[in-house]
Amino acid sequence: MAASTQRRGRRIMMAPEELDTFLREARTCRVATVSADGTPHVGALWFVWDGTSLWLYSITRSKRWAQLRRDPRISVVVDDGEDYGELRGVELSGTVEFVGEAPRTGEPCPELDVPERLFPAKNFGLDDMPHDGRHAWMRLTPTAIASWDFRKLGGL
Template sequence: MNQRARIAMPDDEVTALLEGARKLQLATINPDGTPHLVTMFYGLDGKGRITFWTYAKSQKARNLARDRRVSCLIEAGEEYAELRGVLIYGEAVRLDDPMEVGMAVARRTTPGVADDLLRPYVEQTGRKRFAYAVEPGKVVSWDHRRLT
C-alpha cells in the first residue's frame, strides 16, 4: 500500500472532522482565472453537505454566479505528524433560504447560545446574503497520525 492510501481517512473520520470543525478555506475562481481564497465559517445540511453564506456583493458570490466550481479545505493539527485534512472539490449550489444556512453557521460559531438570541442577527444580516451548499465531486483526505 502506498503512503497516500495509508493516510486517507475512512468516511466516518471524514464526517467527524467536518462535524467538529467550524472554519474552512474556500476557493472560488476569479474572472482572470486566479483562485480567490478565503476563510469561512460553515454549517452542514441534512445531507452532510457543506453550507455557507456570504454577502451578495462579495467577490466569492460574484465568482460563483459565473463559475460554480469550488474547493473547500478543512484541516486540523499543528505539527506535521498531527496534520489531518479533507479537501472537497465540488460545485456551490445557491439555496433559496439563507436563514436556514445562517442559523446553522451561527449555531456552530456560537455554541450554547439559544436560537431565539441568534435569530435576530441572522434575520438582519441574511437580507443581504446568499446561501450555498457544496455538491461534492472529488474528496481527498489525509491523517498523518497514521504514519506512526
C-alpha cells in the first residue's frame, strides 16, 4: 500500500491486515471535498476497498461530484465504535481518478471488473452491478493513510 507512515499513535494504529479487514467490512465513509471558494463539504457514501484503492460510487449530479471534477483532492474517513475504548477508524487522503463513463451505464471497462463485483455483493447481496444511469466511479489510491484502534489501549 503506497501511503505515508503514521508518525503519532503507533500504539493504536492498525496493522496492514487489520486495516484491510476493516475497510473490506465497513460500508459507509465520509467524503470531504473543497468548493471553489474553499468551503469544505462532507457527505456520507458507500464504498468498496480492493486492497489498494477505495472505490466510490457517486451520483454525478451531486455537489461532491462537481467539486471533485474541479479539484480532485479528497479526504475520506471510515470509522466505527460508540464508547471511547471502542473507537477505530481510517483516514485516507489523495486525489481521485474518474473511471468509466459518467454516468455509468455498464459499458465494458476492465478497470471496473473488481469494484463492480465487490460493491453489489457487499451492499446489495447481488452478483451483478445495477446501473441506474445516475452514478459513476471514482478511485482513490491514497497517498496518506492514518488509522486508529482505541481497543488497543486496553480498557481506558
